[in-house]
Each structure stands twice: as structure tokens, then as C-alpha cells.
Amino acid sequence: MKIPLSRPFWEKAEEEAVQKALRTTLGTGDGPNSEELSHQLKELTGAGFAIAVTSCTHGLELVMASLGIGSGDEVILPSFTMSSTANAVVLAGATPVFADIDPVFANIDPADVGKRITSRTRGIIVVHYAGMAAPMEMITNLARRHGLFVVEDAAHAIGASYQGRQLGAWSDAGVYSFHGTKNVSCGEGGAVITSREDLSRFMDVYRANGTNRKAYLEGIVDKYSWVDRGTSFFLSDILAALAVSQMKKLGEISRKRSQVAGFYTDFFRKFEPALILPQVPEGSDPNWHIYALRLPTPQQRTVFIREMRKRGVEVSYHYVPLHSAPMGAKLAKGKPVRLPVTDLISRTLVRLPIYPGLTNQEMEYIAASARGILDRIL
Structure with a gap:
């Protein structure tokens, strides 16, 4: 798959x-x-x-x-x-x-x-x-x-x-x-x-x-x-x-993405607190553009991404922080820029598939694939 x-x-x-x-x-x-x-x-x-x-x-x-x-x-x-x-x-x-x-x-x-x-x-x-x-x-x-x-x-x-x-x-x-x-x-x-x-x-x-x-x-x-x-x-x-x-059909798109997010949250909750799940800010009604997990260490994230991809599930890190990118370093002109939370999240965050057309069978497959990996690395 x-x-x-x-x-x-x-x-x-x-x-x-x-x-x-x-x-x-x-x-x-x-x-x-x-x-x-x-x-x-x-x-x-x-x-x-x-x-x-x-x-x-x-x-x-x-x-x-x-x-x-x-x-x-x-x-x-x-x-x-x-x-x-x-x-x-x-x-x-x-x-x-x-x-x-x-x-x-x-x-x-x-x-x-x-x-x-x-x-x-x-x-x-x-x-x-x-x-x-x-x-x-x-x-x-x-x-x-x-x-x-x-x-x-x-x-x-x-x-x-x-x-x-x-x-x-x-x-x-x-x-x-x-x-x-x-x-x-x-x-x-x-x-x-x-x-x-x-x-x-x-x-x-x-x-x-x-x-x-x-x-x-x-x-x-x-x-x-x-x-x-x-x-x-x-x-x-x-x-x-x-x-x-x-x-x-924006309402339908948001509703379907929310359903996928709900499935993920129900499934991955069993791996807390080692696995950090997304939280919704108070007063916020999100559109679930991204569903991202955070693993305890960068090494565990690397293994998770590699093994999920072996199983045909595309998961991914996200941004290389701009302050640590080559252009960011150029703009800093040698001055250190300390953003510890940004650095930590960028090294441990992983995004999961989320879109309206994701089927129940595919979601179950993603969950089963993730379970086998997380049981081993957490």
C-alpha cells in the first residue's frame, strides 16, 4: 500500500x-x-x-x-x-x-x-x-x-x-x-x-x-x-x-480532516506521554491542515520516518528552521541566534498523512504500521 x-x-x-x-x-x-x-x-x-x-x-x-x-x-x-x-x-x-x-x-x-x-x-x-x-x-x-x-x-x-x-x-x-x-x-x-x-x-x-x-x-x-x-x-x-x-466545500474538507485527526488522536493516545500529540489552543477551531507528532529524540524520529516509508506510508519532518539555514546564518552575520524551542521541535516533529480522501482502511494501515515501530522504539 x-x-x-x-x-x-x-x-x-x-x-x-x-x-x-x-x-x-x-x-x-x-x-x-x-x-x-x-x-x-x-x-x-x-x-x-x-x-x-x-x-x-x-x-x-x-x-x-x-x-x-x-x-x-x-x-x-x-x-x-x-x-x-x-x-x-x-x-x-x-x-x-x-x-x-x-x-x-x-x-x-x-x-x-x-x-x-x-x-x-x-x-x-x-x-x-x-x-x-x-x-x-x-x-x-x-x-x-x-x-x-x-x-x-x-x-x-x-x-x-x-x-x-x-x-x-x-x-x-x-x-x-x-x-x-x-x-x-x-x-x-x-x-x-x-x-x-x-x-x-x-x-x-x-x-x-x-x-x-x-x-x-x-x-x-x-x-x-x-x-x-x-x-x-x-x-x-x-x-x-x-x-x-x-x-x-470548505466545510466538508475541514470536517473530513477533523475526522482523520480524531482517529489519530484516539489511536496514538496510548503512547503518551513519550509521544507528544497535537493540542488545540483554547478558543481555537482548527482546520487540521497538519497532524504532527513529536518523538522524544531526533534519533527516534529518524527511525520512525525510515520505517514508515519502508511500509509505503509517507511521513515527514517539516521546516529546517530559518535561523539555522544558510541564508539565516548569512543574515545573522556571525551572531548566534538562540531559539531552543524551535530547534527542539524541528528535530523531533513528524507529520502524518491527512487529507479528505484518506480511507478507513488506509488509516488502519497507518495505525498498524506505526504501532509496530513505536512499540519497538519508545
Whole structure:
């Protein structure tokens, strides 16, 4: 049996949506499907503006450009994240400052963030790891006291909420991913949400190669021209059609992933406390983008991954922490960056397959395979 780590939940509806888009649109950005996707995201999150983009990576770059950060500025973010989060800061000319994460949820630690704020700090980027809410009230209060912006890298978090509010909607701007591995998937794509009109206006120009294209389409100007710096971040309307179809069954996707997570938790609980299971933050309604276990030692994790893969089950570690990566070391300029929780979690965490199409037979096989290995190594 071969079981992948993730698989998109694409069905007949997605196929039909793409076929319709091929027949009825040019496939360019800001078509009817992009408009529908924007409407869906505003309805879901309550945000005033939602912009479809080519990826979460580009969405983060778009947000950093709109916030006007540049040389001499610092932005605090977790090291336990994709390089995209830090690259958005670097490409804007600013400096990423890495903060540690909490030992339970693997989200950025507000106490450590507070220690790293300086006169050069402009903002904080929060990552909702695995679709579990970061402590947004503490982060936003901290930012308010210091006059900082907050941005949510909600790549993992579409459909997840905290205190009844959707993740991504707690800050100046939130960014989602529709990558092929994400809960809502169109292969490659993403979206930015914000309720700040000033950011939205800037993004509309920047993502249109620095032109006032939107003003032209709305009849405000009689022709559009180059008015500012920019690039092209338009999501193809064909991919937007796929995303729209996925958004229509977001509730079903989240429910099915939650059922898989419940099965895993019921099964793996017998191996506690040696095995650390994922916990749900109080007030959080997760989307179970990731189900991750933590083994006691890196050596045990290595054995577990190797043996599960031998049995045809794809399990995996996650990020190499950015502060310890070659680019992170370059940015540190020889200064040591101590993030002990990040280092520990990155060396002991392992992700299990989780997606809506995972069958009961496959889940039982994963459990039986894991039992044989854990009984031996724990």
C-alpha cells in the first residue's frame, strides 16, 4: 500500500469548473472566477477586501510592499516557517528577526517577540502553524503598545478560527495559500485579505505592474497607465475556477480532516506521554491542515520516518528552521541566534498523512504500521 502525505480533494465538480473556465474565459486574471473567489473570501472572513494572487509567497510580498517597509526596518517572525515568510521581508529591503515558538502549539511566542522589539521594529508576522491559532489577542495587544503592524501568514489556516473570528482576519492583512498541498487547493495560488482600504488601493496598483488598471476597469479613468512601481500577481481565472469550487466545500474538507485527526488522536493516545500529540489552543477551531507528532529524540524520529516509508506510508519532518539555514546564518552575520524551542521541535516533529480522501482502511494501515515501530522504539 502506498499512502502519500497529502492529496487534493478534487472531484467531478472541480473538473467541470475548469472545463467551463476553459470554454468561457480568457484564463487571465481578475475574471469572473477571481471575482467570485474574492466574494467567497470576504463572506468567510468578514474582510473588506480580498485579492486573488499567484501564491501565498507573492501575497506576502504584496503585503510587505503595501506596508512600505524597507532598508533599516526589522520585522519579527518565527524561524519555524517556510522561507517565503522571511523572503517577503528580505525582498522589501528589510531585515527579518527570528523569534522562538511556544513548546505546545509551535506558534510564535509573544514573550520572546517582546524581547526582540527595538526602535527599528516595524511589525510582526504571525504563522498559524498546522491551522492552529497563534495567540492573536496577545500579539495584537503587544503590537498596539509598540505601534507595529501585524500580518498573518495564514497559509495553513483557511477555514480555521479563533474566538469566533477567522484566522487571517485578526490583523492588518492575512495571506492564504491554495497550493496543491493545502486544504483549499488550485495547484498554485493564494489570496490576500484586509480591511484597510489604503493597503487594498496600493495592492491593486502594485499587482497590476504599477498601473491604475482597476480604476480604468471601474470607469474612473479613460485609459490606464503606469503610475507606480509594481509587478504582476494575477491568478489565472482557470485556477480561480478550481479554487471557487474548493471553497464551496470548505466545510466538508475541514470536517473530513477533523475526522482523520480524531482517529489519530484516539489511536496514538496510548503512547503518551513519550509521544507528544497535537493540542488545540483554547478558543481555537482548527482546520487540521497538519497532524504532527513529536518523538522524544531526533534519533527516534529518524527511525520512525525510515520505517514508515519502508511500509509505503509517507511521513515527514517539516521546516529546517530559518535561523539555522544558510541564508539565516548569512543574515545573522556571525551572531548566534538562540531559539531552543524551535530547534527542539524541528528535530523531533513528524507529520502524518491527512487529507479528505484518506480511507478507513488506509488509516488502519497507518495505525498498524506505526504501532509496530513505536512499540519497538519508545
